[in-house]
Amino acid sequence: MTWDWQVFLQDDGSGRNYLEWMLEAWRWTLAVAGASWVVAVAVGAVVGTVRTLQDRPWLVQLANAWVEFFRNIPLLVQIFLWYFVVPKIIPAFQQVPGFVLVVFGLGFFTSARIAEQFRAGIQALPRGQRYAAMAMGFTTWQSYRYVILPMAFRIILPPLTSESMNLLKNSSVAFAVSIAELTMFAMQAQEETSRGIEIYLAVTALYAASAFAVNRVFALIEKKMRIPGFIVAGTGGGH
Amino acid sequence: MLGLDFSFINLDVLQKFVWGGLAFSVQLTVIATLGGIFFGTLLALMRLSGRSVLMAPATFYVNGMRSIPLVMVILWFYLLIPFVIGKPIGAEVSAIITFIAFEAAYFSEIMRAGIQSIPRGQVFAGQAMGMTYAQNMRLIVLPQAFRNMLPVLLTQTIILFQDTSLVYAIGAYDLLKGFTNAGKIYGRPEEAYLLAAAVYFVICFALSWGVKRLQAKIAIVR
Numbered sequence: 001m002t003w004d005w006q007v008f009l010q011d012d013g014s015g016r017n018y019l020e021w022m023l024e025a026w027r028w029t030l031a032v033a034g035a036s037w038v039v040a041v042a043v044g045a046v047v048g049t050v051r052t053l054q055d056r057p058w059l060v061q062l063a064n065a066w067v068e069f070f071r072n073i074p075l076l077v078q079i080f081l082w083y084f085v086v087p088k089i090i091p092a093f094q095q096v097p098g099f100v101l102v103v104f105g106l107g108f109f110t111s112a113r114i115a116e117q118f119r120a121g122i123q124a125l126p127r128g129q130r131y132a133a134m135a136m137g138f139t140t141w142q143s144y145r146y147v148i149l150p151m152a153f154r155i156i157l158p159p160l161t162s163e164s165m166n167l168l169k170n171s172s173v174a175f176a177v178s179i180a181e182l183t184m185f186a187m188q189a190q191e192e193t194s195r196g197i198e199i200y201l202a203v204t205a206l207y208a209a210s211a212f213a214v215n216r217v218f219a220l221i222e223k224k225m226r227i228p229g230f231i232v233a234g235t236g237g238g239h
Numbered sequence: 240m241l242g243l244d245f246s247f248i249n250l251d252v253l254q255k256f257v258w259g260g261l262a263f264s265v266q267l268t269v270i271a272t273l274g275g276i277f278f279g280t281l282l283a284l285m286r287l288s289g290r291s292v293l294m295a296p297a298t299f300y301v302n303g304m305r306s307i308p309l310v311m312v313i314l315w316f317y318l319l320i321p322f323v324i325g326k327p328i329g330a331e332v333s334a335i336i337t338f339i340a341f342e343a344a345y346f347s348e349i350m351r352a353g354i355q356s357i358p359r360g361q362v363f364a365g366q367a368m369g370m371t372y373a374q375n376m377r378l379i380v381l382p383q384a385f386r387n388m389l390p391v392l393l394t395q396t397i398i399l400f401q402d403t404s405l406v407y408a409i410g411a412y413d414l415l416k417g418f419t420n421a422g423k424i425y426g427r428p429e430e431a432y433l434l435a436a437a438v439y440f441v442i443c444f445a446l447s448w449g450v451k452r453l454q455a456k457i458a459i460v461r
Contacts, residue, residue, distance in 0.1 A: 072443035073436045074401035077415060081436055085429045089243070165306075172308035176407060183310050187408070196318045200311065208306045 007195040008202070018189055018199075025185035026206050032102060032181060033171040033210075037164060039107025040114050047111060048118025049144060063115065070112035076173050079105040083177040102174045110167050117163065121156035122148055154225055161218035165211045172207075182206060247425040248434065256424075260417025261438075263331060267413070268400045271338035275399075276392065278339065279346025284376065286351055297347070304344035310408050313337050317409045330411035334403075342399055349391050353384035390454040397446050401439065414438065 008019040050056075050063040070078070082105035087094040093101070125148060133143035175184040186203040190196040285297035304312065316337040321327045357380050365375040385392075404415045415435050422431025 068444060069440070072401075072440045072447065074404040074415075074439055076404045076407060077432065077436045077439055080432045085432050088429045169306075169308040172310040173405065175310065183308065183314075183408075186311065186314060190314075190318070200315055200318065204307055204311055204315070207308060207311060208303075211306045 003198065004195050005198055007193050007198055010193065012189070012192065018193070021189070022182070022185055022199075022202060022206070025180055025182045026210075028179060028181040029168075029171050029206075030210065032099065032106065032174055032179060033168045035099075035103040036106035036110060036171065037167055039103060040110035040167065041160075043108065043111035044114025045118055045149075048115035049122065049149070051115065051119045052122045053140070055140070067112045067115050070109050071116075075106070075109050075170055076176055078109050079173055079177055081105070098177055098179060102177060102179055106167070106170060106174070110163065110170070113163055113166075114160065117156050117159045118152065120159075121152040124155050125151055151230070154222075154227065154230070157218065157222045157225070161215060161222075164214050164218065168211055168214055169207065243430055243433070244427060245430050245434075247421075247427050247430070252421055252425070256421040257414065257417040257438075260412055260414040263412055264400065264403045264414040267331075267335055267338055267403045267406075268396065270335055271342050271399055271403075272392075272396045274339035275342030275346040276350070278343035279348075280350045280381065282343060282347035283351040283354060286347070287354060301344045301347050304341055305348075309341060309402055309405055312341050313405060313408050316340070330406065330409040333409060334406045334411045334413075338399070338403070342395070345395055346392065349388050349395060350384060353388035353391075354380055356387055357383050386457065389457065390450055393450045393453070394447070397443050397450070400446070401443060404439075 008022070009017050012018055012021055047063045047066050050059050051067070053060055073081075079102060082101045083098060086101065087096070129147055129151070130143060133147040138146065171181060172183040174181050175187060178184065182203050186199055189199045193199065282297045282301060285293040286301070288294065313334065317328075317330065317333045320333055320336060361379055361383070362375055365379045370378070403413055406413050407415060410416070418431040418435035418438075419428070422428035425431075
């Protein structure tokens with residue numbers, strides 16, 4: 001078996017070579033993952049926090065339903081729902097580009113998992129924190145904002161790291177709805193050039209490098225946000 | 240209602256399209272779970288053996304499998320297996336091999352955590368009774384580790400069941416494909432996707448509810 005890395009410099013029929021196509025696909029992957037991450041953390045933080053409220057049982061049930069709904073349906077099926085079913089049911093969504101629908105799909109799927117992590121992080125704090133805040137006259141919102149969430153966030157950082165890496169890997173399901181990202185590139189380029197091994201190797205290397213970069217970024221954030229003397233309970237990075 | 244029309248679904252349709260796909264998805268899940276736990280335990284033992292000739296390849300394999308998207312792994316195996324064995328291979332068989340290999344990495348992490356959670360005193364007691372490393376593992380450590388990790392293993396199995404939908408990438412006929420085909424033939428793709436989502440939801444929700452109950456039942460009071 002011979003290697004043919006020159007395949008990346010071949011023209012793919014539209015004036016650009018495969019290397020350029022792959023790099024553009026990589027940008028799409030990062031764009032999908034980045035936008036989905038923002039949605040996932042924003043929604044997940046809210047839902048996870050709501051699940052720990054002690055004086056609003058209906059909201060807690062609602063948040064529980066949210067998490068159960070998005071955790072028990074496979075991501076690929078959810079992407080199909082967003083891409084095909086939602087525009088049919090809600091006509092306003094027919095104008096929305098596919099990219100946004102995929103971001104919603106991936107973002108909400110991951111938000112359920114991040115909500116679980118936020119809930120676990122908040123519940124890992126001693127109950128005394130909440131009661132002390134109440135004793136000082138903080139409202140629920142204030143006690144979360146100033147006392148509970150800052151500490152919970154630091155507890156959550158390791159599982160959040162591995163969840164972000166998962167998000168990056170999960171962005172690959174966007175191939176099913178023709179988002180021009182890395183996996184779609186890999187499948188199409190492999191068909192066109194029949195140099196599957198080189199193509200797949202390069203795409204795999206890009207995914208691994210991106211995941212590693214995410215891991216390092218979070219390690220940096222963790223270092224910057226570390227509070228001296230606060231020993232975080234080892235919540236081994238679950239996935 | 241909402242412009243959806245579910246009237247095309249009846250037992251006949253379900254049997255023709257969906258049943259075969261469901262059977263394959265379940266089959267794939269069970270085989271991948273059993274194979275994954277078996278090889279995963281082997282990998283975990285390799286990583287915990289203390290001998291770098293065993294630890295290095297096992298660590299490389301596990302970390303490698305965990306850093307690549309599952310879709311890419313599926314594509315890789317679909318490309319490489321015919322290459323290695325010299326003749327073409329069906330998407331279903333390729334999927335089975337892929338999932339065993341992929342899930343072995345994830346199950347190995349779970350089993351490794353399980354083995355490491357056993358108090359060292361158990362190992363020392365076994366050694367004091369004259370057991371070899373292998374006997375120790377087989378008779379004392381692994382049974383306890385497996386029991387401790389059973390809820391986590393089952394949760395991973397549920398995730399595995401959901402991940403089987405990704406064999407869409409190589410066109411294997413699983414549950415999702417069954418619904419997709421039914422939707423295409425009857426011209427009702429959106430309804431088919433909704434039904435697929437509902438079926439997956441019911442199965443996974445029931446299974447995770449079962450796992451929660453199991454967890455409560457086998458919890459050992461220490």
